[in-house]
Amino acid sequence: MFEARQTMASTSAGDGTPQGAAAGAATGGRGAGGGEWSWFAPPEEERVAPPSSPGARAASPPAPGPYVANPDYGRFDPGSDAVLIRRTLEEIEPISQAVTSYFYALLFVEHPRLRELFPASMDAQRDRLFRALLTAARLIDDERVLVEYLSHLGRGHRKYGTRPEHYPAVGECLIAALTRYAVRTWSEEAEAAWVRAYTAISQIMIDAAAEDERRAPAWWHAEVVSHEMRTADIAVITVRPDQPYPFLAGQYAAVETPWWPKVWRNYSLACAPRTDGLLVFHVKAVPAGWVSGALVHRARPGDVLRLGPPAGTMTVDHSRDSGLLCLGGSTGIAPIKALVEEVARYGRARPVEVFYGARSSHDLYDLDTMREMERRHPWLSVRPVVSEGPSDGLTGRLPDAVRRCGPWHAYDGYLSGPPGMIRSGVDALVGAGIPSDRIRHDSLDDLAVAGS
Numbered sequence: 001m002f003e004a005r006q007t008m009a010s011t012s013a014g015d016g017t018p019q020g021a022a023a024g025a026a027t028g029g030r031g032a033g034g035g036e037w038s039w040f041a042p043p044e045e046e047r048v049a050p051p052s053s054p055g056a057r058a059a060s061p062p063a064p065g066p067y068v069a070n071p072d073y074g075r076f077d078p079g080s081d082a083v084l085i086r087r088t089l090e091e092i093e094p095i096s097q098a099v100t101s102y103f104y105a106l107l108f109v110e111h112p113r114l115r116e117l118f119p120a121s122m123d124a125q126r127d128r129l130f131r132a133l134l135t136a137a138r139l140i141d142d143e144r145v146l147v148e149y150l151s152h153l154g155r156g157h158r159k160y161g162t163r164p165e166h167y168p169a170v171g172e173c174l175i176a177a178l179t180r181y182a183v184r185t186w187s188e189e190a191e192a193a194w195v196r197a198y199t200a201i202s203q204i205m206i207d208a209a210a211e212d213e214r215r216a217p218a219w220w221h222a223e224v225v226s227h228e229m230r231t232a233d234i235a236v237i238t239v240r241p242d243q244p245y246p247f248l249a250g251q252y253a254a255v256e257t258p259w260w261p262k263v264w265r266n267y268s269l270a271c272a273p274r275t276d277g278l279l280v281f282h283v284k285a286v287p288a289g290w291v292s293g294a295l296v297h298r299a300r301p302g303d304v305l306r307l308g309p310p311a312g313t314m315t316v317d318h319s320r321d322s323g324l325l326c327l328g329g330s331t332g333i334a335p336i337k338a339l340v341e342e343v344a345r346y347g348r349a350r351p352v353e354v355f356y357g358a359r360s361s362h363d364l365y366d367l368d369t370m371r372e373m374e375r376r377h378p379w380l381s382v383r384p385v386v387s388e389g390p391s392d393g394l395t396g397r398l399p400d401a402v403r404r405c406g407p408w409h410a411y412d413g414y415l416s417g418p419p420g421m422i423r424s425g426v427d428a429l430v431g432a433g434i435p436s437d438r439i440r441h442d443s444l445d446d447l448a449v450a451g452s
């Protein structure tokens with residue numbers, strides 16, 4: 001069903017119950033995996049792959065050529081195929097756990113070598129696959145956004161060691177899982193639509209990865225150079241990447257620690273690009289958080305982390321003159337601080353209003369630094385907001401405090417913090433007259449697993 005022009009082996013999904021499947025698919029435990037949706041994590045041996053060229057560490061050999069489905073299936077039709085695909089997804093959404101468990105079980109039984117590419121615990125991985133499918137299905141008739149999303153996904157998969165020849169195996173097992181569970185909506189037409197869609201999706205991801213490989217490494221090693229505890233559970237961690245890390249202020253990076261291989265989490269960079277090349281992260285250890293706990297309580301200078309490529313669109317648009325209205329909740333102040341540094345670095349004064357929220361004054365762990373920046377930059381105003389206890393600033397919830405000030409219609413909005421804060425913050429900013437296309441924040445789906 002799925003073929004590749006060059007090196008891809010043809011695979012067969014089989015249609016029976018995979019023996020011992022559950023054992024391979026899920027090992028239990030709390031969610032783990034990357035901070036972005038992923039189907040693959042890197043094989044152990046690739047973690048020490050040497051750079052292929054002085055400038056860029058390529059994780060894999062050149063792509064073996066375009067991946068194509070059997071031409072009998074024809075080209076993907078965004079109109080009629082999208083209808084069939086959405087019908088299938090609606091049917092399996094309530095039983096997505098069973099479908100994805102079966103999918104991974106089948107994948108690991110049919111392709112046991114692929115098991116080693118994934119983290120030990122598959123719980124979060126299962127959710128991620130389904131969310132990626134839902135997102136792709138939702139965007140399927142918006143080609144520009146879909147290509148952007150899948151290209152990002154394809155580039156992000158390089159750090160897991162994903163190769164073009166992995167895609168047919170995934171495709172075969174996905175179709176087999178859908179065949180088994182989407183009993184009401186499955187048909188020959190539905191299957192053909194899924195094959196076409198999956199082929200198109202894979203090709204975009206493969207192409208984006210291959211293009212990215214020509215200009216950037218798949219990951220960076222980064223040595224911890226300082227580790228400063230700011231509260232009992234928040235650390236400010238500075239790292240030195242092994243080669244230049246080109247990013248924009250306001251972006252985030254996936255981080256893997258040596259203690260939880262193949263488990264990646266997204267953290268915002270808390271600085272604008274610096275001349276010394278160092279990067280800063282603010283990390284809060286969340287209860288039972290594998291990566292955040294390790295970064296806060298275990299990491300020390302000299303430890304080496306891995307970083308995925310920078311991502312995120314919460315960046316400063318220097319072609320605009322409008323002010324920046326920034327809401328940072330707790331460690332969400334990290335990218336806001338980067339944005340302030342970026343405005344200062346660029347050298348064109350624009351009003352920047354920062355609302356920095358936390359539960360109590362004690363939790364405003366970076367207020368002194370923000371106040372210091374405020375003293376240096378007349379265009380910057382920093383207002384702390386606490387929801388409990390005494391405050392030398394505003395009290396109440398962050399979005400409510402912003403609503404009470406203003407007017408804000410001439411500002412661009414930037415939000416960073418817990419997903420609930422971002423949702424109600426967006427409502428507050430829209431209510432204050434800022435059009436939604438001038439409001440930036442990271443994807444709420446990415447945030448759902450970030451920081452854990």
Ligand SMILES: NC(=O)C1=CN([C@@H]2O[C@H](COP(=O)(O)OP(=O)(O)OC[C@H]3O[C@@H](n4cnc5c(N)ncnc54)[C@H](OP(=O)(O)O)[C@@H]3O)[C@@H](O)[C@H]2O)C=CC1
Pocket residue numbers: 252267268284328329330331332333334335357358359385386387388396397398399415416417418419420421422424425441442447450451
């Ligand atoms: N790029 C980004 O968007 C980044 C996001 N983060 C995220 O920030 C979070 C930090 O967590 P944590 O320290 O526990 O945050 P807290 O729960 O302590 O919340 C921080 C602030 O946000 C407010 N807030 C929380 N939920 C809501 C809501 N539903 N509506 C309105 N205001 C709300 C809090 O008010 P109250 O005390 O009243 O609840 C508080 O002022 C993590 O989820 C992390 O992933 C971190 C860094 C970057």
